[in-house]
Amino acid sequence: MLEQKNPTKITVLGAGAWGTAVAIALAARHDVLLWGRNAAQMAETEAARENVHYLPGHPLPASLRVSADFEAALAHVTEADAHDAPLLILACPVAGLRPLLGQLKGRNIPNAVWLCKGFEAGTGLLPHQVAAEVLGNDVPVAALSGPSFAQEVARALPCALSVASASDALRERVVAAAHGNNMRVYSCDDMVGVEVGGAVKNVMAIATGASDGLGLGLNARAALITRGLAEITRLGVHLGAAAPTFMGLTGMGDLILTCTGDLSRNRRVGLALAQGKQLDTIVAELGHVAEGVPCAKSVRELARRLGVDMPITEAVAAVLFDGVPATEMAQRLLARDPRDELA
Ligand SMILES: NC(=O)c1ccc[n+]([C@@H]2O[C@H](COP(=O)([O-])OP(=O)(O)OC[C@H]3O[C@@H](n4cnc5c(N)ncnc54)[C@H](O)[C@@H]3O)[C@@H](O)[C@H]2O)c1
């Protein structure tokens, strides 16, 4: 796939750390508009030409437009010509996906490409299942995922992502627009696999952060990552994913990054749990979404309902929601009966 030479019209809905970083990266070659729902924050971002709240220290390129005007943001892609190959990117957390899609329903959008990672709280649905409920099946949709810290993407450091969609045309459009410079974009049609990998790695990052914070060592970290991957794969395959997807960027790749990189908000939740901090305090101090927290609850419920064995998720959820001290997490995992590694 060749990199697209013509600029495309792109609207990014959601001006948190990741939406801002993706908008900065794509604005190097495309006509990009970044929309945020908080008018005061967007005015501050425009004045400083920097998202001082969510992504400080990363100046916006001159060509990147920012706005809190939802209609203008939508018109940027809905009124574009076909040769503009417009793309609508949704950069909100999973909790915001259904409301945001609701605002887009019936608005003649060309497509919807989300960046969020998780299962919807309450329903236990993956993002593509939420989109099907809200938009039906007429709008082509995709998930763009993979190992990618916003701060590094905003600095144009190298990264590799994967776009998953049932639509060949949309996969090609995303790759044509986003692949290039220091970003490689692969593609696949395993939406379930890509979304399960992106969601559950955040739970594993909380586990690994807690283990590291408690000083349990590098052996324990490697064990958690490896058995975490087994657990993610077990759930994903049960939900219909292809097992090899979990060996790729959105599986093992993102798992390694998030479990080991201190830029991870989810890993930082685990480190703070190890210090004995309360979850409310941790979340308030973070100032960003940590998707692994709601995801641990959703995945625990889903796994129990489906009869899928997910001991690390169980241990993380027990610490987050049942008042079990982080110090007990390892004991609970170690006390389990031995099992066949590949079962
Ligand atoms: N930050 C990263 O490095 C990174 C990388 C890859 C993927 N992601 C994923 O992207 C998603 C967003 O993460 P983030 O880092 O931008 O979070 P963040 O906490 O930095 O910002 C969240 C943003 O979403 C906005 N938002 C929330 N609900 C919304 C709604 N209903 N409509 C519109 N906007 C809404 C908030 O106002 C805020 O601007 C998460 O699912 C995260 O897992 C993040």
Ligand SMILES: O=P(O)(O)OC[C@H](O)CO
């Ligand atoms: O900071 P985290 O833990 O939300 O992780 C960010 C990205 O998902 C890493 O790929």
